[in-house]
Amino acid sequence: MQHDIVSGAEWLAARQALLAEEKQLAELRARIVERRRALPWTAVDKAYAFDTPAGRQSLSDLFEGRGRLIVYHFMFAPEWTDGCPGCSQLGNHLDRLDEQLARHDATFTAVSRAPIDRIDDYRRRRGWQFRWVSSQPSDFSYDYQAAYRPEQVGQEVVYGFERTRMDREDVPGTSVFARSAAGEVFHTYSAYTNGGDMPLSLTYLSLLG
Secondary structure (H helix, E strand, O other), X not given: OOOOOOOHXXXXXXXXXHHHHHHHHHHHHHHHHHHHHOOOOEEXXXXXXXXXXXXXXXXOHHHOOXXXXXXXXXXXXXXXXXXXXXHHHHHOOOOOHHHHHHOOOEEEEEEEOOOHHHHHHHHHXXXXXXXXXXXXXXXXXXXXXXXXXXXXXXXXXXXXOEEEEOOOOEOOEEEEEEEOOOOOEEEEEEEOOOOOOOOHHHHHHOOOO
């Protein structure tokens, strides 16, 4: 990008104009956060199984006794030896996240379709500690718009709550679940390519121009 070289006074005027828009964005973001928190919930009636380092677990087990569960749909297909590079950039921010979420009665886990031994091998090679499980035993990734069948590739599907032509089997996203005191599990929120917030490093990169 080519940048204009201006005087200090001109730079200040341009920065103040941008600041006004940044304040509008902050106000809009605050309203969106409130609307996000006020979304209705839908019950999860289907039983899902996950392979984890501790063995086979249910969706309810992934909460680890807490009231909320945040799932990152990490692109890692069964035949791949490495996870998606873009998802891996986010992965660099996930260690110790669960420790912070625990203070807010929430748990984090990444979920991929790759087998658990391949996930564990890649996680170790990257030096990551965050929890990462395999959805391979169930339809979880398909049901939550994070994976598509081979016959759906090249066809129009629903992704990110919109109709779009799908060009791959695995896609990224984030889903949030809640669990009641009685053990009922609810789907409360999902966001995909255009719906989530950027990790801190990408936010910083956006400042570079």
